[in-house]
Amino acid sequence: PIRSIEMAAFGAMQPESVMAAEQLEELLLRFAAGEAQQVAATEASLQSALAKPAFICDLLVALQRSSASQVRQLAAVLIRRRIGAFWRRFEAAVQENIKTVLLSQLQTEPERLVRASIAAVACVVARHTLPKGAWNELLAFIMQCSQATEPERREVSMVLVGSLLESIEVVECLQPHSQVLGQLLAKGLEDRASAAIPRAALKALSAWAQVLDEDEAVEVLAPLVQPILRLGMATAAAADDEVTALACNVLEELAESSAAALGSNAANVARFGLTCAENTPLELSTRSTGLSLVATVVTSRRKALHKAQLLPTIVEHVFELCCEETHDDDDDDDDDDELTMHHHAAQVLEVISEEVPSKQIIQVITELVKANHNSDNSFRRRSVFVMLGLMAHGCSEAFCKRLPVTMPIVYQGCEAPETRVREAACLTIGMFAQFLHPEILEYGPATLSCLFKVLDDAKERVRERACFALEALCEHLGEAILPVLEPLITRLVVLLHNGSRATQER
Template sequence: MFVDITEVERILTRLLEPDNEVIKQATDELTSALKNPHTYVTLCTVISSSKNDKLKEYAALVLRKKLYKRNAWMNLSQELREQIKQFLLKTIVDEPNIEVKKHILQLIAVLAKHELMRGNWNELFAFIESCIKSHDINKREFGSFVIKNLSDYIPQMFESHITTFVDYFIQTLNSAEDCTSLVVYNTISSMNNIVELSIQVPQVIQAYSQSVPRVLEVILALSTTNPENACDCFDLLGSMCEFSIQALIPHLKPIVQVSAQLAGNTNIDESLRCNGINLISTIIRSKKKVLVKLNLLNPVIELMFSILSEETDDDTWFLEEYGLNPMSAAGECMAAIADELSASTFMPILVSVL
C-alpha cells in the first residue's frame, strides 16, 4: 500500500519543531505510520526527493534507528529490502549535500551489517569497486569518501574483504601525486578505522608497516595546510602503537623525528604539536629500549625542556584540560621518561641537558 510522501514530510517537519507536545504527537503519528512497511520506502523517497536537507537527514536517521536491529530489517519482505537497498545506492550518488550523504552512508552501513550476516551485499561492494577503480578522479574521490564514512560507522563490514581494500589503500597512497588530497586523507582515515581488524592478517600488517613513510610525508604536508586532517592522520600511528607496535619498529626513528619536528614548531596548530608529543610518550612507554639504542632520548629530553620553557601569555595554561596544550603534554612526556627509565640511565641524560 502506497504511503503519501507529503504526509510523511509533514510528520518529520513536526518532529523538528521546538515544541515537546508537537513532537510527542508527531512521534505517535510516525509510530502508527511505520506499522505499514511501505512507509520505509516512502522515507527513502523523502531522502531522495525532498527540497529540505534537514528532512532528508532526519528521514535517514529515522530509518537507521528503526532498522538498527536485524529483526526489524528481516521483518520487511525481501522485495522491500531489495527496493530500499537499490534506492539508497542510487541516492548516495545523486545527493549533492555532503552531510546528507554522511547520514545515508550511516544507514547503508547498518543495513550492510545485517546483510553480511546472511551472505553478502554484492551490489554494495561492486558499487564501491566501480568508484575506486574509475578513471574519473572525482569518482575515485567519492569512492574514498564512501569507504571512510562506512568504516567510520561499522568497520566490521570490511573484514571479509580486508586484503582487497588494504591493497587498494596502499596503491592509492603510493600513486597519489598530491599527498594533501582528500583521497589520501580518506584513505588514511579508513586505514585507521579498520586497523584493529588488520592485526589478524600478517600480510595486511606488513602492508600497514610499509605505508608508514608515506603517512609521515602526508602528515608533514598537511601540518601547514590542514592541521586538523594532519591530526586525524596521526591517529593511524597511535592506533598502530596500540594494536600492533611491532609494525612500527622498523620506522621508529623517522616517526620520532617527525613527531619531534612538529612538536617543536611553534608556528603550527597546538593540537598537532600535542599529537607529536603524545605519540613520543606512547612510544617511550612501549619501546624505551629501542629509543635508547637509536640514541633518540637525548634529543627528545632536550626538546621537552625547550617546550616547557616556552613563553606564554596565558598564566593559566596548567589549568587547561589535560594534554590539550604543548606544555602539559611535554610535562607528561617527561613523566613517562622518568617512569620508564632507571635512574642510572635517566640522570646522566638529564644532567647533560641542564
C-alpha cells in the same frame, strides 16, 4: 518541494505507504527547523510511523526525491536508526530494492554530510547481508568508486569503507579482502584532489586499527605507515588540525596495539610527533596529540629509538616544549586547571624517565640542567626543576650520584625572584625526598633550612609546595628531625592559622 525524478527502485514492490510524500516532506522540514512549539508534535508523529517497517520505504522515497538537503539528511538518519530492526521483515525483493536505492543515492547525492549518513545506512544493511555472502555488489561498488575520475565518488568509496570497518561483524567478512582494502586506503591517503578523500581514508584506518589483531595489523597496516606520515607532514605544514590529529591518532593506535606495524618507521613516527608538537600554528590539542604519539612510541618502541640514537634528541625537544612561555602573570591567580604545552611536555618527560634506562638519557639531562639553570628566562629555569622533579623516580640511581652538584642548584631555585621558579624548585625537593633516599637525607639539614625560608614566602602556592616537600622529607628523616622539630612545629602552626585550605591540608 519535490524533485521530478522517478524512483530508482521499489515500483510495485514497495510496501503500502504509511505517509504521503508531501506530508512526510513537510513533517521532516518542520522537525529539521527545530522550532520548539512544533518539535514535540512532530516527534510524536514520527515515532508512531517509525514503528512500522513500511515507513522505511517512505523515508527512502524522501531521500531520493526531496530537494531539501536537511530533509534528505534527516531521512537517512531515521532510516539508519530503524532499518536494522526491520530488515528481516522485508520481503527479499524489497531488500534488493533498498540496496539498489542506497547505492544509487551514494552516486547522485550532492551533499557530503548526507552521503556520509547514507553510507552509515549501507553499513547497517551490510551487517545483515555480508555475513550471509550477500550484497557482493557493495564491494564491487566501492572498487568502482575508488577508480572514478570524480573526486566526490572516490570520497564515497573511502566513506563507505570507513563505515564498514566500524562494525566488527563486517570486518570479519572483509578479512579475505584485507589486502585489497589496504591498497584502496593507501591510494586514498595519497589522493590530493580533495582534502576530504585522505581525511576519510584516515578515519577508515582509525576504525580498522582498533579491530585488527597484531599479526593482521603488521601485514595490512605496516605498508600504510609511510603514506600516513607523508599526509600528516603535509597537513601539519598547512596547519590542518583535523587531519593532522587524525594521523597522530592512527599512528598512536598502531604503536599501542600493534607496535611491530611501525616496523623501521618508529623513529620517523616519533619525529613526526615532535614536528606536530612544535608546530605553533596548530591548535594546542593537536600539538598535544603529537606529544602523546611521541610518548607512546617511546613506550612501545624504545629499543628502535635507541638504535636510531634518537632518545637524547627527543628529551631535548620535549624539554624545549616544556620551556614554552605561558600567559600567566606569575601570581596566585594563575589557572592551574588550564593545561598548557608546558604541562603536556612535563608529563612526557616523566614517561620518558619511566620507560628509558637512565644511562641512555642522563647525559642530555645533565647538559640541559647545566645550560639552563642560570638562564635569564624564568620559564627555562622552571623547566629545569620540573624536569628534575618529574624524572627523579625513573632516573633515581643516576640522580643520586649527582646530588652534590644538583642540590646547590635547587637551593638557588628556592630563592629565585619568580614565583614559578621557586614553586618548581620546591616540587623538586619533594620528589627528591620521595625517590632519592637515603642519599637525599645527607642533605637534610641544609634542605630543611632552605624550606624554612620558603615557608615565609609571600606567595601561597609556593608555601603549599614547600609543605609538600617538608612532608616528603620528614617522612624519611627519622630521629634526625629532632633538632629542628620545635621550630618546624611552630612554623606549621602559623600556617594552620593563616594559610589557605590547600596549605593547611598539607
